[in-house]
Amino acid sequence: MLEQLLDALYAVVLGIGVCVLYFAGTNFMLEQIFPDTDGFSHSKDRWRRAIQPWLFLTPALVLLSVYLVYPVCETIRLSFFNFGGFDFVGLKNYIWAFENPEFLHAVLNNLLWLVFVPTLSVVFGLVVAVLADKVSWGTLAKSLIFMPMAISFVGASVIWKFVYDFRGPDADQIGSLNAFVMLLGGEPQAWITLPFWNNFFLMVILVWIQTGFAMVIFSAALRSIPEETLEAARIDGASEIQIFFKIMIPQIIGTILVVWTTITIIVLKIFDIVLAMTNGQWGTEVLANLMFDWMFRGGGDSGRGSVIALMIMIAVIPIMIWNIENFRKEEESR
Amino acid sequence: MEYRELPERRGVTMSPMKRKSFSFGRIINSMGLLILVLLWILPTIGLFVSSFRDKDQLALTGWWTALSTAERSEFRRTGIQEDQVERNGKYVIAGNLLEPGGKKIQTFSTNYRNLTAHEAGDTVKFKDSSLFTLQESGDYEWVSNVPFKHKRGKRIFYVAKVPPTFSLDNYREVLSSEGVGQSFINTLRVTIPATVIPIMIASFAAYAFAWMEFPWRRFLFVSVVGLLVVPLQMSLIPLLSMYNEIGNYFGVVAKSYPGIWLAHTGFGLPLAIYLLRNYMGSLPREIIESARIDGATHFQIFTRLVLPLSVPALASFCIFQFLWVWNDLLVALVFLGKQDNQIVLTSKLRELLGSRGDNWEILTSSAFISIIVPLIVFFTLQRYFVRGLVTGSVKA
Numbered sequence: 199m200l201e202q203l204l205d206a207l208y209a210v211v212l213g214i215g216v217c218v219l220y221f222a223g224t225n226f227m228l229e230q231i232f233p234d235t236d237g238f239s240h241s242k243d244r245w246r247r248a249i250q251p252w253l254f255l256t257p258a259l260v261l262l263s264v265y266l267v268y269p270v271c272e273t274i275r276l277s278f279f280n281f282g283g284f285d286f287v288g289l290k291n292y293i294w295a296f297e298n299p300e301f302l303h304a305v306l307n308n309l310l311w312l313v314f315v316p317t318l319s320v321v322f323g324l325v326v327a328v329l330a331d332k333v334s335w336g337t338l339a340k341s342l343i344f345m346p347m348a349i350s351f352v353g354a355s356v357i358w359k360f361v362y363d364f365r366g367p368d369a370d371q372i373g374s375l376n377a378f379v380m381l382l383g384g385e386p387q388a389w390i391t392l393p394f395w396n397n398f399f400l401m402v403i404l405v406w407i408q409t410g411f412a413m414v415i416f417s418a419a420l421r422s423i424p425e426e427t428l429e430a431a432r433i434d435g436a437s438e439i440q441i442f443f444k445i446m447i448p449q450i451i452g453t454i455l456v457v458w459t460t461i462t463i464i465v466l467k468i469f470d471i472v473l474a475m476t477n478g479q480w481g482t483e484v485l486a487n488l489m490f491d492w493m494f495r496g497g498g499d500s501g502r503g504s505v506i507a508l509m510i511m512i513a514v515i516p517i518m519i520w521n522i523e524n525f526r527k528e529e530e531s532r
Numbered sequence: 533m534e535y536r537e538l539p540e541r542r543g544v545t546m547s548p549m550k551r552k553s554f555s556f557g558r559i560i561n562s563m564g565l566l567i568l569v570l571l572w573i574l575p576t577i578g579l580f581v582s583s584f585r586d587k588d589q590l591a592l593t594g595w596w597t598a599l600s601t602a603e604r605s606e607f608r609r610t611g612i613q614e615d616q617v618e619r620n621g622k623y624v625i626a627g628n629l630l631e632p633g634g635k636k637i638q639t640f641s642t643n644y645r646n647l648t649a650h651e652a653g654d655t656v657k658f659k660d661s662s663l664f665t666l667q668e669s670g671d672y673e674w675v676s677n678v679p680f681k682h683k684r685g686k687r688i689f690y691v692a693k694v695p696p697t698f699s700l701d702n703y704r705e706v707l708s709s710e711g712v713g714q715s716f717i718n719t720l721r722v723t724i725p726a727t728v729i730p731i732m733i734a735s736f737a738a739y740a741f742a743w744m745e746f747p748w749r750r751f752l753f754v755s756v757v758g759l760l761v762v763p764l765q766m767s768l769i770p771l772l773s774m775y776n777e778i779g780n781y782f783g784v785v786a787k788s789y790p791g792i793w794l795a796h797t798g799f800g801l802p803l804a805i806y807l808l809r810n811y812m813g814s815l816p817r818e819i820i821e822s823a824r825i826d827g828a829t830h831f832q833i834f835t836r837l838v839l840p841l842s843v844p845a846l847a848s849f850c851i852f853q854f855l856w857v858w859n860d861l862l863v864a865l866v867f868l869g870k871q872d873n874q875i876v877l878t879s880k881l882r883e884l885l886g887s888r889g890d891n892w893e894i895l896t897s898s899a900f901i902s903i904i905v906p907l908i909v910f911f912t913l914q915r916y917f918v919r920g921l922v923t924g925s926v927k928a
Contacts, residue, residue: 262759269771270767329565348906357578357899370594372590470882474885510763
């Protein structure tokens with residue numbers, strides 16, 4: 199164990215060291231070649247000023263080109279080529295996708311996720327944010343509901359697979375959900391394999407994680423509503439429910455949309471939960487998992503995989519642009 | 533004067549009525565919140581409690597019964613002829629059937645079909661007229677007038693009450709024999725450089741975008757922001773084949789730690805540059821210009837002035853990136869192998885879900901090991917954590 203730890207430590211130090219060395223080293227060299235002459239040599243100053251920004255920028259620009267710019271172009275190109283990326287096949291991969299029942303099923307499931315997960319997360323997030331503001335232990339409640347945000351999708355999958363555990367119809371159930379169902383007099387079920395409804399049991403996991411995110415943002419937004427507005431409504435005899443629907447929601451509608459779209463993007467790319475819980479079996483396939491599958495299926499089909507990746511990107515881009523635009527506006531107004 | 537009294541008077545007349553309805557609403561409010569909070573934390577508590585339970589108990593009873601006493605039927609063998617001692621002309625074999633752990637014997641028998649034949653503390657006469665006594669604690673005494681000759685211990689079946697036991701056994705098992713300990717180190721080995729390197733590279737680039745003059749500055753920055761919209765999935769297929777080709781060409785392994793560090797760096801850069809540039813750009817111009825006039829170079833201004841001033845932004849991105857990499861599965865599956873010295877916690881956990889799907893003692897403790905670090909970060913740095921997640925929420 200100690201040996202592995204030292205090995206890891208060595209690698210970490212080396213990796214970070216190379217990075218530090220680059221910035222310190224290039225700067226040192228620059229100062230050696232074009233020293234600061236206190237304005238005596240204008241040409242040296244000009245050279246230094248021209249070169250230095252590029253020394254600062256080069257690693258970032260190189261990495262961005264290699265890891266984002268090139269792959270995006272290449273993925274678009276590959277989507278028109280066959281499985282190995284050698285023969286041009288035109289739109290064949292696209293036609294395949296729209297005739298492939300598996301792909302269509304994944305699109306349908308993704309739509310299902312898109313409808314339910316952002317909605318439920320936003321609703322729960324709002325409810326918790328409003329309720330927690332009114333009780334003395336609200337901060338603790340918010341911490342606890344926010345906590346799943348720290349847990350990985352795979353970790354969350356293990357937690358919930360344990361909740362959904364099924365031990366045969368006659369055995370003692372150790373999964374909380376089945377135990378609860380039996381307490382109410384129902385029949386225990388293998389929830390994960392239950393056609394159609396199993397999608398919802400997977401969605402619960404993401405709602406469980408994202409509610410905390412929605413809640414934190416809403417909580418901050420609600421606090422920015424002027425106290426006088428709420429007080430005035432109360433004096434006018436508005437009930438708390440009326441205040442919630444007629445004052446709070448309209449006041450933070452912009453924030454609600456931002457949270458909604460942010461969760462929408464996460465849903466479009468949902469992968470880990472499906473892979474860990476079912477790997478797309480029993481009718482739970484989604485696009486990101488299907489794409490991952492085609493990356494390796496039959497030695498990897500880059501054409502079909504690329505088409506699916508493109509579909510995800512086409513769905514994500516408009517929402518992302520809207521979101522960044524909003525984020526930028528908010529930053530400016532701050 | 534009268535006007536000034538008005539609000540007060542209103543307050544007095546309003547308050548009793550208001551308080552009454554308010555307290556009723558408050559009870560519903562608290563109850564509702566309590567139910568939600570319980571729903572949210574019970575799954576995690578179930579996992580946490582289960583990871584400390586005895587694996588046999590875990591497989592048979594729900595985690596909510598962890599604190600109650602269970603009944604278990606087992607058998608053990610008595611001592612053999614070598615164990616006997618002569619005492620007052622009689623031959624005695626004595627010992628304890630139970631391993632330490634607080635079990636209490638309720639009933640026992642020599643026949644597995646009738647486990648409740650004798651109560652604990654009873655003395656039973658066997659066919660060879662030897663006398664066997666078994667206490668609740670598991671202590672037994674077997675007395676005979678003639679020497680014992682058996683070479684295998686006699687089987688004693690019993691029903692024992694098992695008190696709730698909690699131990700670290702599951703953790704010990706997964707950390708050593710299941711390889712989760714190694715995975716933990718692997719995850720650290722991925723996460724630390726994949727957090728530090730992008731921050732370093734991004735902060736230099738952000739400084740250049742914010743405070744240096746060079747051609748195409750605006751175009752380049754807009755392009756970087758544009759890359760924020762690219763989903764990770766778009767990059768994977770070409771990168772996978774690029775890594776394989778480089779691996780083949782140079783005769784090195786395609787899947788390596790530097791490979792995944794750079795991948796995470798590349799994917800994290802657009803957001804990091806965007807956030808840090810916005811932050812650094814908002815620092816007061818006078819500070820930087822007066823440093824320039826004092827003869828400081830850009831490198832000095834950056835390392836001694838801008839970097840220390842940007843700590844809040846660096847910290848929140850740092851936490852976001854750390855958690856993102858720690859919890860990532862997709863990038864690890866593509867850029868790292870599955871052998872022991874490369875598999876990270878999320879990937880390991882996913883593999884255990886497949887291969888040890890019913891061994892909840894292994895799954896629960898492994899899962900807890902994988903989520904403990906983010907949870908510690910969460911509870912100690914909550915304020916930065918929230919800020920990091922909120923700013924990072926635009927990540928593609």
